Amino acid sequence: MTSRPIVERQYRDPHHYPEGIAFQDGQYLPVSEAKISVLDWGFLHSDATYDTVHVWDGAFFRLDRHLERFWGSLERLRMSIPYDPAQVTEILHNCVALSGHRNAYVEMLCTRGTSPSFSRDPRDAVNRFMAFAVPFGSVANAEQLARGLHIAVSDVVRIPPSSVDPAIKNYHWLDLVRGLFDAYDQGAETALVVDSQGNVAEGPGFNVFLVKDGSLATPADGVLAGITRQSVFEICEELGLACAPRALPRAELAGADELFITSTAGGIMPVTRINDRPVNAGAVGPVTRRIKDLYWAKHSDPAWSSPVDYSL
Numbered sequence: 001m002t003s004r005p006i007v008e009r010q011y012r013d014p015h016h017y018p019e020g021i022a023f024q025d026g027q028y029l030p031v032s033e034a035k036i037s038v039l040d041w042g043f044l045h046s047d048a049t050y051d052t053v054h055v056w057d058g059a060f061f062r063l064d065r066h067l068e069r070f071w072g073s074l075e076r077l078r079m080s081i082p083y084d085p086a087q088v089t090e091i092l093h094n095c096v097a098l099s100g101h102r103n104a105y106v107e108m109l110c111t112r113g114t115s116p117s118f119s120r121d122p123r124d125a126v127n128r129f130m131a132f133a134v135p136f137g138s139v140a141n142a143e144q145l146a147r148g149l150h151i152a153v154s155d156v157v158r159i160p161p162s163s164v165d166p167a168i169k170n171y172h173w174l175d176l177v178r179g180l181f182d183a184y185d186q187g188a189e190t191a192l193v194v195d196s197q198g199n200v201a202e203g204p205g206f207n208v209f210l211v212k213d214g215s216l217a218t219p220a221d222g223v224l225a226g227i228t229r230q231s232v233f234e235i236c237e238e239l240g241l242a243c244a245p246r247a248l249p250r251a252e253l254a255g256a257d258e259l260f261i262t263s264t265a266g267g268i269m270p271v272t273r274i275n276d277r278p279v280n281a282g283a284v285g286p287v288t289r290r291i292k293d294l295y296w297a298k299h300s301d302p303a304w305s306s307p308v309d310y311s312l
């Protein structure tokens with residue numbers, strides 16, 4: 001027996017896969033039916049880029065910023081897609097509306113694709129665009145958000161910017177996954193990796209901030225310019241808090257008053273233990289709380305959000 005009958009049964013039962021809608025080749029389909037070829041460079045060589053935006057309470061958050069970053073990534077990788085930003089906006093809105101999700105994790109991606117002759121020249125490949133909307137996911141679960149994450153700074157070095165441009169959001173995660181396993185081995189829940197100078201870089205899909213004496217700092221170089229990171233800069237300005245991107249030696253983290261991580265998948269997430277020692281008193285700090293509260297308040301500000309039209 002092949003697995004085919006099982007697969008077909010799953011398609012009929014929406015509870016057997018994360019409910020969501022994908023867009024591929026001009027069509028909308030259940031996310032479980034979206035596929036790429038095993039010969040796609042995106043799969044075989046991680047030759048792909050993507051961007052993730054979230055929908056909260058029925059509205060996209062900072063979609064314009066995510067589209068801008070996605071187009072920047074496409075350009076740097078010399079990829080092109082047959083849609084302009086307005087068309088991708090429409091596709092993403094349709095995925096969310098068709099999924100019915102009020103809180104969603106929405107991804108647009110482009111792989112290098114395949115070439116008809118399986119040529120080794122990336123210029124022969126036909127780039128492939130896909131998008132999907134699934135239920136909102138977070139780096140930290142509800143318990144971790146309430147009490148703060150337990151994180152470990154791994155000795156794993158993030159691939160240098162001279163090798164892979166960190167400004168391109170990518171699936172090149174072997175260093176980050178290695179960092180995660182290292183963190184689990186140390187009894188932590190997630191990881192930070194370092195750069196070749198021993199400064200803190202970032203974690204699997206998130207940036208990191210430190211609070212000391214009322215001022216904030218975050219690694220300046222060798223990290224993805226997170227949209228949530230950018231939102232923290234703007235929120236700090238609004239709250240009158242000093243916040244500067246700079247080199248962050250790993251030893252500084254141990255003396256932090258507060259630590260938090262930032263991602264579209266979860267927002268502003270407190271960290272209360274680092275390498276199995278409490279951060280300050282080990283409780284979620286007041287600066288983290290203020291920034292987190294304003295971040296979520298911004299989700300109903302029309303300057304930062306755009307409602308999904310569910311009336312399809």
Ligand SMILES: *Cc1c(COP(=O)(O)O)cnc(C)c1O
Pocket residue numbers: 052169170202203204205206207223224225226227228229262263264265
């Ligand atoms: C996506 C991502 C982040 C966070 O970026 P946001 O735009 O805030 O979601 C940070 N680091 C890496 C490596 C990422 O892929």
